[in-house]
Every structure is written in C-alpha cells, then in structure tokens.
Amino acid sequence: MIYSLNSSTIMSEDSPALGIPGLRNNPFQARPLERGRSELLVGRDELSARWTRFIKARNARMVLLIGESGTGRSSLMRCLSEETQKSVHLDMFPDSEHAQKILHEIFVSFVGFEVPSSTPEMVSRLVQETEKSSGPLPLVSLDYANVDGKKLSEVLSTLVAAFERMNALVVVVLSTEQRAQWPTNLVSRFDHVDIIGALQRDEVRRLCESRMATTANISWTMSDGALDYVMENTSGNPSRVMRLMRDLVDEERANPREVKFDSVIEPPNPIVSVQDSSIDNIDEMLDEEMSVEPGVPIFDLNLDKLEEEPETIYMEDTGVSSTPVRGPFSGLAARNRDNKNLAPRFDKTKAKPAQREPVGGDANELWLANEPNAVLAPQSVPIVDEPLTDDQDDDYFESKEEFEEDVIVNGDVEGLLGQLFEALNVPDGLSLAELLAGMRRPVLGRRESNALDVHTLRNLSKNEAVLVEVSSTRELSPSDSRLQDRLKIGRPRMSQMCNRLYRAGILSVQQRGRSRMFKLTNDARAQMVAWGIMEASV
Numbered sequence: 001m002i003y004s005l006n007s008s009t010i011m012s013e014d015s016p017a018l019g020i021p022g023l024r025n026n027p028f029q030a031r032p033l034e035r036g037r038s039e040l041l042v043g044r045d046e047l048s049a050r051w052t053r054f055i056k057a058r059n060a061r062m063v064l065l066i067g068e069s070g071t072g073r074s075s076l077m078r079c080l081s082e083e084t085q086k087s088v089h090l091d092m093f094p095d096s097e098h099a100q101k102i103l104h105e106i107f108v109s110f111v112g113f114e115v116p117s118s119t120p121e122m123v124s125r126l127v128q129e130t131e132k133s134s135g136p137l138p139l140v141s142l143d144y145a146n147v148d149g150k151k152l153s154e155v156l157s158t159l160v161a162a163f164e165r166m167n168a169l170v171v172v173v174l175s176t177e178q179r180a181q182w183p184t185n186l187v188s189r190f191d192h193v194d195i196i197g198a199l200q201r202d203e204v205r206r207l208c209e210s211r212m213a214t215t216a217n218i219s220w221t222m223s224d225g226a227l228d229y230v231m232e233n234t235s236g237n238p239s240r241v242m243r244l245m246r247d248l249v250d251e252e253r254a255n256p257r258e259v260k261f262d263s264v265i266e267p268p269n270p271i272v273s274v275q276d277s278s279i280d281n282i283d284e285m286l287d288e289e290m291s292v293e294p295g296v297p298i299f300d301l302n303l304d305k306l307e308e309e310p311e312t313i314y315m316e317d318t319g320v321s322s323t324p325v326r327g328p329f330s331g332l333a334a335r336n337r338d339n340k341n342l343a344p345r346f347d348k349t350k351a352k353p354a355q356r357e358p359v360g361g362d363a364n365e366l367w368l369a370n371e372p373n374a375v376l377a378p379q380s381v382p383i384v385d386e387p388l389t390d391d392q393d394d395d396y397f398e399s400k401e402e403f404e405e406d407v408i409v410n411g412d413v414e415g416l417l418g419q420l421f422e423a424l425n426v427p428d429g430l431s432l433a434e435l436l437a438g439m440r441r442p443v444l445g446r447r448e449s450n451a452l453d454v455h456t457l458r459n460l461s462k463n464e465a466v467l468v469e470v471s472s473t474r475e476l477s478p479s480d481s482r483l484q485d486r487l488k489i490g491r492p493r494m495s496q497m498c499n500r501l502y503r504a505g506i507l508s509v510q511q512r513g514r515s516r517m518f519k520l521t522n523d524a525r526a527q528m529v530a531w532g533i534m535e536a537s538v
Contacts, residue, residue, distance in 0.1 A: 016225040018252055021218045027211040028246040033075035041079045043203040054169050055083050055136045063171045066179045067196035070239025073173045077141040087139035093147045099158040123162045130167040143173040149181030160189050198236035449508035452523040456504035463487045471520040
C-alpha cells in the first residue's frame with residue numbers, strides 16, 4: 001500500500017508566515033520565462049551581458065552552457081533572444097534524421113520555407129544568409145534536456161562543422177549528466193564553456209520579491225525567516241524556489257493565518273463598593289475633587305468682554321530683524337536687509353509732483369521773448385576750446401590740407417568703390433548679388449568648419465552615413481563619380497547633402513581651385529569614438 005503525504009499538511013506545521021498582500025493570482029510558476037520577460041530574470045546578468053556584446057558587435061561564437069536541471073537555462077536563452085531580430089530556440093529533439101531535421105528548422109527560421117533537397121546546399125544558403133544580414137548577429141540555441149548525452153554528442157559532431165561556418169551566436173545547452181557523456185575533442189571545438197549554477201541568498205530574495213511585485217499592488221519584503229526556510233529546502237535552485245513559493249502562497253491564500261498581538265496587562269483598579277462607603281466619605285471625596293489649589297487662576301467666562309473690539313498693538317519699525325536668519329541663506333538675507341535700509345523702496349506719496357504747463361497755454365504755441373537781447377540757451381554741453389601751441393597748429397592745418405586733397409582727388413563715389421574693389425581683388429564685371437554670394441564661399445586654401453550638432457549626427461540618413469564613412473578615411477567632393485554611382489544620386493543632391501553635413505559641423509570644407517573638398521571634422525570623429533562606433537586614431 002502506498003501512502004501519499006500532502007505537502008500543505010507538512011508546510012502548515014513548520015513553514016513560516018509570508019505575510020503576503022492581496023494578490024490577483026499566484027505569481028510563482030515553475031515554467032520557464034518566455035521572450036519579452038527579461039525583467040524577471042535574476043542572477044544571470046554576467047552571462048547575459050557578455051553574450052549580448054557578442055551579438056551587438058557581430059562577433060560569431062560557439063558556446064557550451066552547462067548546468068543542472070532547473071537552473072534557468074531555458075529562461076536565459078529565451079530572454080537573450082530579445083537582443084536580435086533573428087533567433088531560433090530548438091528544444092524538441094526529432095525522432096529520426098536528427099541532423100537533417102535540425103538544419104531544416106534553422107533554415108526555415110532564417111531563410112524561408114523553400115528548403116533545398118541536399119544538405120550541403122542548405123548549409124551554403126544558411127552561411128550566405130548569416131553573412132549578408134545586417135544588424136545584430138542571429139542566435140541559434142539547442143536545448144535538448146531529455147536526450148541521452150551520447151546520442152546528442154553524435155548529432156552535434158555532425159552539425160558542428162556547419163555551425164562553425166555560420167556567422168551567428170550558437171549556444172548548446174547541456175546538463176551535467178549529458179556533459180559527462182561528451183568526448184573531450186567535441187567540447188574543445190567550442191569557443192567558450194560557461195557554467196550556470198544555483199542562486200545566492202540575496203538573488204533568491206530578489207527573485208521572490210520581483211515575482212510578487214507583478215501581481216501585488218503594494219510592495220512586499222521577504223522576511224529573513226522565510227528566506228532561511230526557502231534556502232534550506234531548495235539550495236538556491238530557481239525551479240525548486242518557484243515550486244516551493246508557489247505552494248506556500250497557495251496555502252496562505254487558502255488558509256490565512258490569524259495575526260496574534262501581545263496582550264497589554266493593565267494594573268487593576270481598586271473597586272470601592274458603594275455599600276461599604278458612607279455618605280460622609282462620599283462628601284469628603286467630592287470636596288477633595290472640588291478643591292482648588294492656591295495660586296491657580298480660575299477660568300471665568302465674561303460675555304461682555306467678547307463683544308468689545310480687540311486692542312490693536314502697533315510695533316515700531318527699527319529696521320533691524322528681530323529674529324536672525326540662520327542656515328545656508330543667512331548671507332543672502334543679511335545683504336537684502338542691508339540694501340533695503342540703504343536704498344528704501346520708492347514711495348509715491350512722498351514724491352514731488354512735476355511742474356505742469358500754465359493753464360490756458362498751447363504746447364505748440366510760439367514763445368517770444370519780451371527782451372530784445374534774449375538768447376536761446378543751448379541744450380547740449382558747451383565745447384571748450386583749448387589753446388593750441390604752435391606745433392599743434394601746424395599739424396592741424398597740414399592734416400586738413402591732406403584731407404582736402406584726398407577729397408578733391410577722390411570726390412566721386414564710383415572712384416571710391418573702384419579703389420575698394422582693387423584692394424579686395426574683386427574681379428570686374430560682377431553684380432552685387434554675385435559679390436554677396438562670393439562672401440559666403442570658403443576662402444581659397446583655408447579649411448573651415450562649424451560647431452558640431454550632435455542631434456544631426458545621431459539622425460543621419462543612409463546616404464549621409466555613407467558620406468561620413470568615406471570622409472573619415474579620405475577627402476571627397478560633390479563631383480565624385482564613384483560616390484554618385486554608389487549612392488545612385490546626381491551631383492546637385494550630393495552637394496546638398498555635403499552642405500547640410502558642413503552646416504552641422506560634421507564635415508569641414510576647403511576650397512581648391514573650383515572644387516570644394518569635404519572631410520570629417522575632429523569634433524565628429526571624437527564624438528563617434530566616445531560612442532564606441534569608431535576607433536581612435538593616434
């Protein structure tokens with residue numbers, strides 16, 4: 001006869017109280033995480049970050065991931081697939097033709113349903129597809145946990161040659177039992193061998209609290225007693241933690257525990273029976289309660305005084321604050337107080353009224369002086385003539401004569417403009433519009449650039465990005481026929497793009513004869529080096 005023990009019966013005796021808040025449902029599930037739930041992945045940050053760098057940098061690798069059952073290997077691989085557009089996770093081992101069907105599933109995921117009949121052609125198409133793909137590397141993960149290790153090693157010995165040719169991140173997941181059955185020469189063909197273990201104490205706490213936050217409206221902190229109980233029964237294995245917490249939460253939701261409070265012991269009050277006390281004793285007790293200590297004022301409510309208006313108290317303004325200001329703004333408050341005393345505010349009532357015009361007069365009326373010798377007073381500052389010495393007098397008249405000679409010689413405006421154009425080396429026969437347009441052109445032989453606009457550098461179009469890439473290695477001109485053919489544009493459009501990048505401070509320009517040569521500026525190069533998309537050049 002077989003007897004089964006109910007887990008809830010066992011946990012009800014020694015399991016700690018979780019003190020969970022109101023939950024919509026049980027957040028602890030034993031199944032692996034799916035794609036898009038990477039925020040719930042705990043304790044695998046180092047592995048995930050390293051593999052993400054391989055994917056983003058397009059660094060093809062073959063990785064062997066080894067761990068016990070329930071350590072979260074499948075959850076890690078499914079969450080890692082968020083970092084790339086193309087990924088395939090295979091966990092159902094085919095019944096027959098194992099290597100052929102595994103390649104078939106990878107081909108359908110990456111290329112399409114038109115699968116070639118021959119295996120070499122299928123592998124060649126896969127290699128071509130992974131090579132020409134842009135963006136992050138494709139991800140291939142094989143997770144056959146229920147397959148015998150020896151059989152799996154035979155299948156992988158056939159597929160490892162194809163995986164080495166593919167430009168992708170290939171991860172093969174093994175249990176410790178499967179790894180023990182693999183030959184050493186097969187393991188050595190992988191680039192990395194990573195081991196995934198159990199969670200630490202703080203990681204188990206973070207795992208439980210993050211799962212509880214998905215269904216609870218208030219925060220929940222796991223107690224040390226509950227954490228000790230979970231670590232003792234699971235040893236930090238994520239799958240066992242999920243199952244144990246699932247059962248604990250189900251039990252506590254089904255059988256809520258009563259919260260026990262410590263009883264407060266009050267001192268017993270003496271009970272005095274009315275029958276034992278006489279009337280005289282009662283009168284004495286009342287007299288003691290009604291007695292008033294000497295010196296204590298007795299409250300007396302006067303209704304007549306409430307109707308009187310309160311007395312207004314005026315305080316004299318001494319100009320000095322009675323309460324000193326302390327703290328970080330004490331200096332600022334002191335300066336404001338001093339300035340207020342030195343320069344008080346403007347009082348309109350104390351200002352003198354402006355003199356108005358006489359009544360009956362007209363502002364536009366002509367004023368006449370009655371005295372014949374009246375002189376109009378000058379409004380400007382009088383000029384004081386200083387006496388000149390003989391030497392200064394001679395210099396003054398000489399400079400005046402030279403100025404008069406220049407005015408006589410160059411009296412016409414066209415002659416002055418002609419001399420100005422000759423000084424600026426302006427060619428003859430140009431209109432005013434052509435002259436103004438020539439001022440904005442780069443000076444011959446000098447390289448010019450503007451301040452860098454980081455927003456424009458961050459939001460380049462595909463053709464502009466090609467121009468920036470070419471300009472980082474050599475100079476380019478809008479008349480470059482090779483670039484025009486590569487971008488499939490004409491010279492006017494290419495000139496517009498170069499001018500836009502020049503105004504944004506990404507390209508610098510230098511006039512060489514009739515051509516303008518553009519090159520990547522040092523500011524743009526430094527910004528891209530800081531972003532990590534370009535190597536620094538010494």
